[in-house]
Amino acid sequence: MKFYQKNEIFHLFFIKFNYYNTLINDRLYLMNNISKLISLLGGTGAVAERLNIQPSAISNWKKINKIPSTKLEAVIKLSSYLDLNIENFLPSKKLRDLKFKMLLIICGGIASYKSLEIIRLIKKTDIELDVVMTKSAQKFITPLLVTSLNEKKCYVDLFSVEDETKMNHIRLARDPELILVAPATANIMAKLANGLADDLASTILLASFSKIIFAPSMNPVMWNNLATRENYRKLLDRGITFIEPDTGDMACGENGTGRFPEPKSILEFCLSYVREYQIQKNQFKDISVLITAGPTIEEIDPIRFVSNKSSGKQGFEIASELTKRGAQVTLISGPVNIPFPVCKNIIQVKTAQEMLDNVTQQLPTDILICSAAVADWKLIPKTSSNIKIDSNNKIKKTNEKLLFETEKNPDILKTIAKSNLRPKIVIGFSAETNDINKNAHSKLLSKNIDLIIANDVSNNKVFGEDFNKVSLIEKNNYEEWEKQSKKSVAYHLANKINDLLINYKKRDVNA
Ligand code: C5P
Numbered sequence: 001m002k003f004y005q006k007n008e009i010f011h012l013f014f015i016k017f018n019y020y021n022t023l024i025n026d027r028l029y030l031m032n033n034i035s036k037l038i039s040l041l042g043g044t045g046a047v048a049e050r051l052n053i054q055p056s057a058i059s060n061w062k063k064i065n066k067i068p069s070t071k072l073e074a075v076i077k078l079s080s081y082l083d084l085n086i087e088n089f090l091p092s093k094k095l096r097d098l099k100f101k102m103l104l105i106i107c108g109g110i111a112s113y114k115s116l117e118i119i120r121l122i123k124k125t126d127i128e129l130d131v132v133m134t135k136s137a138q139k140f141i142t143p144l145l146v147t148s149l150n151e152k153k154c155y156v157d158l159f160s161v162e163d164e165t166k167m168n169h170i171r172l173a174r175d176p177e178l179i180l181v182a183p184a185t186a187n188i189m190a191k192l193a194n195g196l197a198d199d200l201a202s203t204i205l206l207a208s209f210s211k212i213i214f215a216p217s218m219n220p221v222m223w224n225n226l227a228t229r230e231n232y233r234k235l236l237d238r239g240i241t242f243i244e245p246d247t248g249d250m251a252c253g254e255n256g257t258g259r260f261p262e263p264k265s266i267l268e269f270c271l272s273y274v275r276e277y278q279i280q281k282n283q284f285k286d287i288s289v290l291i292t293a294g295p296t297i298e299e300i301d302p303i304r305f306v307s308n309k310s311s312g313k314q315g316f317e318i319a320s321e322l323t324k325r326g327a328q329v330t331l332i333s334g335p336v337n338i339p340f341p342v343c344k345n346i347i348q349v350k351t352a353q354e355m356l357d358n359v360t361q362q363l364p365t366d367i368l369i370c371s372a373a374v375a376d377w378k379l380i381p382k383t384s385s386n387i388k389i390d391s392n393n394k395i396k397k398t399n400e401k402l403l404f405e406t407e408k409n410p411d412i413l414k415t416i417a418k419s420n421l422r423p424k425i426v427i428g429f430s431a432e433t434n435d436i437n438k439n440a441h442s443k444l445l446s447k448n449i450d451l452i453i454a455n456d457v458s459n460n461k462v463f464g465e466d467f468n469k470v471s472l473i474e475k476n477n478y479e480e481w482e483k484q485s486k487k488s489v490a491y492h493l494a495n496k497i498n499d500l501l502i503n504y505k506k507r508d509v510n511a
Contacts, residue, residue, distance in 0.1 A: 033065070033275075034061050034062050034065045034066065034067060035062045035065070037075075038058060038061070038062055041075075041078050044058045044059060044062070047075075047078065050078060051071060051074050051075070051078070053071070099128070100126075100127045100128065100177055100178070100274055100277070100278075101127070101128045101129075101130070101175050101176040101177055101178075102122065102127050102128070102129050102130075102176050102177065102178045102179070102180065102270070103129075103130045103131070103132065103172060103175075103176040103178070103179045103180070103204070103210075104118065104119065104122070104129060104130070104131045104132070104179075104180050104182065105131075105132045105133075105134070105179065105180070105181045105182075105184075105188075105201045105204070105205070106131065106132070106133045106134070106137040106141070106146070106182065106183070107134045107136065107137055107181065107183055107184055107185040107187070107188050107201065108134055108135070108136020108137040108138075108139055108140060108185060108187075109136075109137075109140075109183040109185050109217045109218060109260070110140070110217075110251045110252075111183040111217040111251075111259075111260035112137045112140035112141050112183060113140060113141055114183070114260055114263050115141075115182055115183065115263070116141065116145065116146070116149055117263035117264075118180075118182060118263045118266055118267055119131065119146065119149045119150050120149060121263060121264065121267045122267065123149070123150065123151075125271075127274070129150055129152070130150075130152065130155065130172060130175075130176065131146050131150050131152075131154045131155070132154070132155045132156070132172065132200055132201050132204060133146060133154060133155075133156050133201075134156075134188070134199060134200075134201045135156075135199065136185070136187075138156065143156050155168065155172060155200060156200065157200060158199055158200040158203055169200055169203045169204055169207065170207055172200075172204050173203075173204040173205075173206075173207035173208040173210070174207075174208065174209065174210075176208075176210050177210060177211065177274075177277060178210060178211050178212075178213065178270060178273060178274070178277075179204070179205065179208060179210050179211070179212045179213070180213050180215065180266070180270055181201075181205070181212065181213070181214045181215065182213075182214075182215035182217075182243075182260075182266055183215060183216065183217035183218075183260050184214040184215055184216040184217070185216070185217075185218060186216075186218050186222045186223070186225070186227075186228050186231075188201060188202065188205075188214075189214065189216065189228060189231045189232060189235060190227065190228070190231050191205075192205045192206065192231075192235060192240075193230070193231035193234040193235055194231075209342075211241070211273060211277075212239075212240045212241070213240070213241045213242070213243060213269070213270065213273065214235065214240055214241070214242050214243070215242075215243040215245075215260065215261060215266050216232075216242065216243075216245050216258075217245055217258060217259065217260035218245075218258045219250060219252055219254060219258055220250065220254055220255070220256025220257050220258040221254070221256075222258065223245060223256070223257055223258040224256075224257070237466070237467075237485055238485070239485060239487050239488070241273075243261055243265075243266055243269050244257075244261075245257055245258045245259055245260065245261065246259035246260070246261050247259065280324070280325045280494075281324075281325065281326060282325075282326045283325040283326060283494075283498055284322055284325045284326045284327035284494075284497075284498075284501075285326040285327075286326075286328075287326075287327045287328070287366045287367065287501070288327070288328045288329075288330070288364075288365040288366050288367070289319075289322050289327045289328065289329045289330070289365060289366065289367040289368075289369065290329075290330050290332070290359060290362050290363065290365040290367070290368050290369070290423070291315055291318055291319050291322075291329060291330070291331050291332070291368075291369045291370075291371060292315065292332050292333075292355060292359060292369070292370045292371060292372035292374075292412065293310075293312045293314070293315025293316055293318075293319070293331060293332070293333045293334070293336075293371050293372050294310055294311070294312030294315065294333045294334035294335065294336040294372055294373070295307045295308045295309070295310040295312075295334045295335065295336075295372070295373050295374075295375070296334040296349070296350065296351055296352045296354075296355055296372065296373075296374050296375045296409075297334065297335060297350050297351065297375065298351060298352070298375045298377070298378045298379060298409070299350075299351075299391070300379055300381055300391060300395070300404075301381070301391045301392075301393065301394050301395045302392070302393070302394060303394050304395070306375060306377075306379050307334075307335075307375060308373045308375065308463075309373075309463035309464060310334070310372070310373035310463060311336060311337070311338060311463060311464040312333055312334070312336035312338055313338060313464070313465075313466065313486050314371055314429075314468060314486045314489065314490070315331070315333070315369070315371035315372065316331070316333075316336075316338060316340070316341045317341070317486045317487050317489070317490035318369060318371065318490045318493060318494075319331045319341045319343045320341035320342060320343065320490065321487075321490040321491055321493075321494045322343075322494055322497075323341070323342055323343040323344070325494055327367075328344045329343035329344050329345070330343070330344060330345040330346075330347065330362050330365070331343050331345070331346045331347070332347045332349060332355055332358050332359060332362070332372075333346065333347070333348055333349070333372075334348075334349060334350065334355065334372055334373075334374075335348070335350060345362075347362075351375075351409075352374045352375055352378075352409035352410060352412065353409065353410065355372060355374060355412055356410045356412045356415065359412055359416060360416070360421065363416070363421045363423070364421060364423065365423050366423055366424050366425065366501075367423055367424065367425045367426075367427070367497065368413075368416060368417075368422075368423045368425070368426045368427070369427045370412060370413040370426075370427070370428050370429065371429045371453075372412075373429075373431065374409060374411075374412060375409060376408065376409055377406040377407060377408060377409060378406070378407040378409060379404040379405075379406060380404065380405040380406070380407055381395055381402055381403075381404060382402070382403040382404065382405055383399055383401075383402070383403070384399075384400070384401040384402070384403060386403060389402075411447070413426070413428045413447050413449065414446070414447040414448070417447050417448040417449050418447075418448050422448075424501075424504055425450050425451075425497065425500050425501065425504065426448070426449040426450055426451075427449065427450060427451045427452070427453070427497070428443065428444075428447060428449045428451075428452045428453070429452070429453050429454075429455070430443050430452050430453070430454040430455070430473075431454075431455055431457040432454065432455075432456065432457065433456070433457060433458040434458070436454050436455070436456050436471065437454060437471055437473060437478070439454075440452045440454035440471070440473045441473050444473055444474070444475065445475075450474065450500060451472060451473070451474050451496070451500065452472075452473045452474075453470050453471075453472055453473075453489075453493070454470060454471045454472075454473055455468060455469060455470045455471075456469065465486075466485055466486055467483055467484065467485055467486065468483070468484065468485075468486050468489050469481070469482070469483040469484075470489060472496065
């Protein structure tokens with residue numbers, strides 16, 4: 001039986017959004033807390049009776065905080081009869097203790113005034129809020145009004161001498177855990193999609209590592225314009241989340257999709273993120289992870305080398321995601337041309353042997369993830385008459401023909417996974433051009449690893465790209481994931497690793 005992860009349920013609710021109307025939106029966050037949902041639905045007994053299942057099954061959902069796919073529809077229906085009020089969506093005591101910083105960017109749309117209600121609702125929580133307004137937003141509402149509501153200075157100017165002495169645009173970009181752009185206009189979408197930074201709002205968005213949520217509102221024709229569609233797609237692919245606009249009568253007199261959703265549901269959407277953030281922030285606290293990434297190179301002489309096409313992107317995204325969730329990550333990277341992620345420790349190596357030596361030195365850790373594309377062979381140059389060439393000096397072209405003898409490199413993953421240094425959880429990657437899953441499964445067994453992430457690299461797919469289509473292979477489980485950004489693969493893999501850790505702990509307790 002397939003169990004849905006919380007974020008999948010969240011996603012499903014949005015797919016069903018139109019069908020079950022906005023009431024469903026009011027219930028989204030409850031799906032993050034199955035116990036609370038069940039209690040609001042009348043308790044374990046009542047839900048079991050209505051769904052015609054054993055109460056023990058419901059208790060199990062509460063325990064694992066998941067609902068099985070076969071019952072999800074019925075639970076959604078039951079929950080759609082609930083009449084909940086906004087107080088239910090305000091943060092719990094625990095959330096109030098959490099220091100969470102949020103930035104609201106108000107752009108210039110007719111719905112700008114509705115952002116005042118978002119500020120008012122956020123003020124009911126303990127979320128620390130800063131507000132930035134674009135020039136056009138100030139045509140609809142004034143910074144003074146925002147300042148009085150938020151009881152804090154509202155930022156409007158990139159070129160303010162007073163603010164910029166403290167590099168405010170960078171502080172405003174880096175401090176918040178979440179940036180909400182509401183209403184988001186076609187203009188701000190176009191600016192971010194194309195990397196423009198000509199005012200405070202767009203500069204902050206471009207300089208930020210934070211989670212960004214856009215709540216667009218605009219005329220339906222603008223929303224459906226191919227340029228806006230393209231920008232939307234680009235932003236989605238880069239990991240920006242959208243709260244889709246509603247459909248209905250617009251202030252401009254037209255009818256269609258582009259209405260600003262109710263402030264209450266926008267806040268609720270953000271609170272779901274805050275909750276997820278709260279859960280994930282320390283999910284891997286005290287867990288040490290060692291990650292290999294990128295290619296390795298084997299020198300032929302001081303000038304030439306053999307290597308492969310790995311960019312290091314997937315491994316770096318994993319390092320970054322696990323660090324965000326509190327893990328102590330050491331990244332051992334081969335030579336790459338991309339910026340290093342933020343993590344505890346980064347070690348740069350060139351060859352397979354150096355990579356193995358450094359991996360060994362860093363052990364013991366709780367988890368080992370080998371995403372590096374390690375060069376499988378060293379190439380030893382020889383003359384056509386099979387005489388070894390001195391590779392300490394540049395090989396001259398006077399050698400008309402060269403032969404290369406291969407020398408096998410150590411298999412880092414296999415060496416460690418079969419040694420007594422083996423971490424609790426060992427994860428490998430498998431890049432193949434044919435029989436992908438079959439080959440990956442036999443690698444899983446022969447290398448003694450817990451999970452293998454397999455991908456098809458035929459026809460130049462994957463290497464250097466921002467997207468990946470992977471299958472996850474365990475001894476008794478197989479999952480095929482849809483094509484998604486490498487960032488998104490890292491996010492879902494982190495959830496999977498969390499499941500593996502929970503199972504590991506359970507096994508430990510039962511042993
Ligand atoms: O056997 P194959 O190279 O296809 O296995 C791929 C997996 O093994 C990857 O996780 C890769 O990081 C790891 N590997 C390694 N050392 C090697 C070759 C592969 O750690 N020499």
